[in-house]
Amino acid sequence: MLGKPMRFLLIHTGLLFAAGISLVPFFWLISASLKTNDDFFEYAFLPWDGLHRLTFDNFARLFGRTPFGTWLINSLFLASMHTVLVVTLSSLGGFALAKYQFRGKRALMLLMLCTMLLPSQVLLTSSWELVLFLGWANTYWAIIVPGAVSVFGMFLFRQAMLGVPDELLHAGRVDGCSELRLWWEIALPVVRPMIGAYTLMSFLAAWNAFLWPQIVLQDERKYNLPIGLANMISLPEYQTQYGVLMAGTLVSILPVAVLFFVLQKDFIAGLTTGAVKG
Amino acid sequence: MNRARLWSFQYRYAPYLFVTPFIVLFLVFLLYPLGRSFMLSFYQTIGPRHQKFIGLGNYWFLLQDRLFWAALGNTAMYVIGFVGLQIPAALGLAMLLNSKLVLGRSFFRFAFFSTHLVGSVFVAVLFSQLLSPRHGLLNMALSWLLQTPIEINWLGEPRLAMVSVLFASLWLSIGFGMIYFLAALQAVDRDLYEAAMVDGAGKWSQFWNVTLPGIRPVLVFMVVVGTIGAFQLFELPFVLFQQSAGPNNSALTIVMYLFMTGFQVRDLGLASAIGWSLVLVIFLIALVQVRISGVTREG
Numbered sequence: 001m002l003g004k005p006m007r008f009l010l011i012h013t014g015l016l017f018a019a020g021i022s023l024v025p026f027f028w029l030i031s032a033s034l035k036t037n038d039d040f041f042e043y044a045f046l047p048w049d050g051l052h053r054l055t056f057d058n059f060a061r062l063f064g065r066t067p068f069g070t071w072l073i074n075s076l077f078l079a080s081m082h083t084v085l086v087v088t089l090s091s092l093g094g095f096a097l098a099k100y101q102f103r104g105k106r107a108l109m110l111l112m113l114c115t116m117l118l119p120s121q122v123l124l125t126s127s128w129e130l131v132l133f134l135g136w137a138n139t140y141w142a143i144i145v146p147g148a149v150s151v152f153g154m155f156l157f158r159q160a161m162l163g164v165p166d167e168l169l170h171a172g173r174v175d176g177c178s179e180l181r182l183w184w185e186i187a188l189p190v191v192r193p194m195i196g197a198y199t200l201m202s203f204l205a206a207w208n209a210f211l212w213p214q215i216v217l218q219d220e221r222k223y224n225l226p227i228g229l230a231n232m233i234s235l236p237e238y239q240t241q242y243g244v245l246m247a248g249t250l251v252s253i254l255p256v257a258v259l260f261f262v263l264q265k266d267f268i269a270g271l272t273t274g275a276v277k278g
Numbered sequence: 279m280n281r282a283r284l285w286s287f288q289y290r291y292a293p294y295l296f297v298t299p300f301i302v303l304f305l306v307f308l309l310y311p312l313g314r315s316f317m318l319s320f321y322q323t324i325g326p327r328h329q330k331f332i333g334l335g336n337y338w339f340l341l342q343d344r345l346f347w348a349a350l351g352n353t354a355m356y357v358i359g360f361v362g363l364q365i366p367a368a369l370g371l372a373m374l375l376n377s378k379l380v381l382g383r384s385f386f387r388f389a390f391f392s393t394h395l396v397g398s399v400f401v402a403v404l405f406s407q408l409l410s411p412r413h414g415l416l417n418m419a420l421s422w423l424l425q426t427p428i429e430i431n432w433l434g435e436p437r438l439a440m441v442s443v444l445f446a447s448l449w450l451s452i453g454f455g456m457i458y459f460l461a462a463l464q465a466v467d468r469d470l471y472e473a474a475m476v477d478g479a480g481k482w483s484q485f486w487n488v489t490l491p492g493i494r495p496v497l498v499f500m501v502v503v504g505t506i507g508a509f510q511l512f513e514l515p516f517v518l519f520q521q522s523a524g525p526n527n528s529a530l531t532i533v534m535y536l537f538m539t540g541f542q543v544r545d546l547g548l549a550s551a552i553g554w555s556l557v558l559v560i561f562l563i564a565l566v567q568v569r570i571s572g573v574t575r576e577g
Contacts, residue, residue, distance in 0.1 A: 008379045015374055019389040022453060026392070028415050029404055041413050093300040100293035108301070115308055119510050119560060121533050122553035125546040126315035127307070146307040154300065179292035208397025210513050211533075215541055226399035226513075233403050234520040242407060249403050256395045268391070268457060 033058050033247035040242050058243035059251070068248060070221055071228035075207060076255065078143060078224055082206035083199055085148040091195065094157025095183050099169065112151045121211070128215060142216040147206065153198060160194040161187055196266025200259060207256055225252045319550035329547070336551035346552065348527055349535040350559070352440060356531070357508040359444050365500060367448070368455030373489075375456070376463045387460070390453030398450070402517035405446040409433055416445070433519065436528035443515045443529060447508075455504070458496055466492035498571040502564050509560050512537065532556050 031045045034054045039047045047053055062068050096102070097109065127146060136142040164187050172182045188195065210226040217223060223231070229248050232238045238245055260267065319336055321329045340346045375386055396404070408415045409432040421428045432442045470488045479487065490497070515529035516522075516537075523530035523538075532552065540549025 004379070007377075011374050011377050011379055012381070015371075015380070015386050018371055019386055021449070022389050022393050025404060025408060025415070025449065028408065032407065044415060044418050089300050089303075092296045096293040096296035100296075102293040102297075108297070111309070112304070115312065117506075117561070117564070118312070119506070119533075119553075119556055121510060121512075121536060122315055122550070122557055123308070123311045124315075124536065125318055125540050125550045125553065126311035128541070129314065129318075129546065130307070130311060145303070149300065149303040149307055151304070151308075173289075178288055179296075183296070204395065204397070208399065210397075210399050210517075211537065215537075226397060229403055230399050230517045230521065233406060233517065242413075245403060246407065249400050252400050253396050256397075257392075260392075260395055264388075268387070 029246055029250055029253075033243060033250045035243055037241070037243060058241075058247040061241070061244050062247045062251070066228075066232065066244075066248075067221060067223070068228065068251070071223050071225050072251065074222060075225040075252075078140060078209075078213075079203050079206040081140075081144050082147050083202045085144065086150050086153055086202045087195060087199055089148055090150050090153030090198070091157045091161075091188060091191070092183060093154045094159075095161050095187050097154065097158040098161035099164065099166075099187070112154065116151050116155075124212070124215065127212075131216060137216065138218050138222065139216075140222070143209075143213055150202070153202070156198060157191065157194065160191040164190045193266040193269055196263045197269070200263045200267045203259060204256055315550045315553060318547050319554050321547040323545055323547040332547075336548045337555070339548065340551060340555060345527065345530065345535060346555075349530045349532045352527075352529065353509060353511060353531045356440050356443060356511055357505055359440070360447060360508045361501060361504050363444070363448055364451055364455055364504060365497070367452045368500075369459045369493075369497075371452065371456045372459035372463055375460055387457070390456050392453070393450050394454040396450065398513035399517050401446050401450050402514050405442070405449075406433065406518055406520075409442050409445070434525055436524070436526045439515070439519070439524040439528035443511070443518060446514050446518065447511075455500055458500060459493065462493040462496035463489070494571070498568070501571075502567050505563060505567065506560050509556065509563075532559075 028045060031043075032040060034056070035043070035047065036053060036055060036057070039050075039053060097105065131137055131142045134141075136145075168186055168190075169182055172186050177185065208226060209224065210230065213224050214227050214230075217227065220228075220231075229245075229252060232248065233245060320331060320333055322332045322335065323329045371390060374380070375383060375390075380386070393401075407413075409417075411417060411429045411431045411434070414432070416432070417428050417430055420430070430438070432438050432445075466489060470492070471484060474484050474488050510533055511531045512533040515524060515531060516534055519525075519529050523534060533556070536549050536552040536556070539552060540546050
């Protein structure tokens with residue numbers, strides 16, 4: 001048996017080592033985006049003996065010479081639209097699945113469950129056909145409209161809304177609340193943590209989406225950040241501009257990091273409830 | 279009276295109205311494409327216009343297709359490496375973090391989880407630099423540790439291609455898995471450990487007899503979901519190898535093959551067949567995993 005101080009030391013050594021592996025690449029990334037190309041090869045992290053050489057040139061070049069600013073705005077637009085739509089539709093649908101009896105409910109839920117196990121890539125070919133048929137190629141419709149369906153989100157909200165007390169809904173009805181207002185004023189506030197968690201999850205998914213947008217969008221000015229950055233890294237003219245590439249990566253990570261800080265508590269709680277209880 | 283009828287009307291039809299937008303989109307953008315892509319897998323297509331029914335032709339072709347087997351092999355190797363390393367590492371970290379002695383638990387939890395926020399494409403761009411032979415951080419760290427200059431060409435050597443992908447994906451997902459295991463560990467009844475200690479069980483025996491059974495549902499969930507997710511590997515290798523399949527196709531995955539066939543060669547039929555082969559593989563493996571774990575038996 002190890003003594004308590006020894007165990008304390010071992011545990012914290014292990015944890016610090018792992019935390020280092022997680023965090024050091026972030027520090028490396030920040031350093032790389034602030035260094036000149038010469039310093040990039042000279043120093044692993046920051047040039048400690050010449051901190052005055054640190055520069056924002058990489059960021060200036062990123063926004064000045066590439067359509068990066070446009071991609072950033074496109075990404076913000078696409079991810080926000082996706083999040084608002086999918087959270088609204090899923091919470092509304094999840095409310096109906098949890099708190100009402102209606103015809104076809106069992107069949108619907110069974111169908112939904114079956115599709116949940118399928119890898120979404122199997123839909124790529126036929127969805128592309130459909131997008132061509134609708135005339136949505138190279139438009140954001142092709143990304144936003146199909147993206148508003150989330151079977152996972154429906155089940156997540158159904159699970160959370162089962163916990164909304166029936167007496168509360170009944171009291172609302174007696175007071176003359178319409179069903180839509182019951183959803184808005186009673187059900188949604190009760191599942192607030194789930195809204196926070198799911199908002200972050202959907203935003204993250206849309207922010208990082210690559211495969212489908214890459215198929216649908218051809219015009220460079222319509223790209224989102226992942227497509228833009230993935231193309232930059234494949235172009236010879238940027239392959240040697242390490243600082244610019246790393247600055248682009250850093251800026252691409254920042255918005256989600258901010259959102260995470262805001263929603264952190266809800267997120268970790270919401271993330272694990274389904275897995276542990278279900 | 280009229281008002282009352284309107285009221286009961288909105289009460290009766292509210293649930294239908296609430297699910298209608300979902301159902302319409304679900305039918306048009308999920309169920310229909312699902313059936314359609316199954317149909318497409320029996321056609322030979324050139325672009326979206328020209329289609330010819332060829333029965334099981336696409337599937338026969340895949341059975342003899344060297345590239346498809348290469349993609350399947352690469353992906354399977356990756357899945358084994360990923361699940362085999364991610365699960366123990368995430369569980370180990372969660373157990374360390376669950377100790378009563380730990381100071382700064384929320385800092386560590388944040389540090390481990392933070393990597394999950396970085397999307398696959400951004401991780402790939404970052405790791406393309408971290409893994410570069412000369413100025414990459416990994417080779418620098420190895421050189422420093424071993425005190426000899428090391429220049430491993432992580433991204434240029436076919437045998438190392440999937441290893442490089444594994445580095446990136448493990449960095450991305452170990453902390454995420456840890457969050458689940460930590461929640462599961464915290465839900466295990468503390469009294470059980472004390473009972474085990476009274477019975478004279480050592481740490482190892484406590485792990486086998488108390489911890490593992492206690493977290494089994496989450497463990498099975500993580501293995502099955504992790505396997506399904508790993509089979510869908512695409513972005514990491516695709517961007518890490520600059521929109522290619524890596525040296526000698528060593529980083530070609532099933533989804534990458536699907537993408538290239540469908541949207542670069544433009545054979546949507548064959549691409550659909552690749553997709554449904556992936557469905558079959560995932561389905562069979564998940565079935566075996568669930569059977570072995572025996573979760574269904576306890577219902």
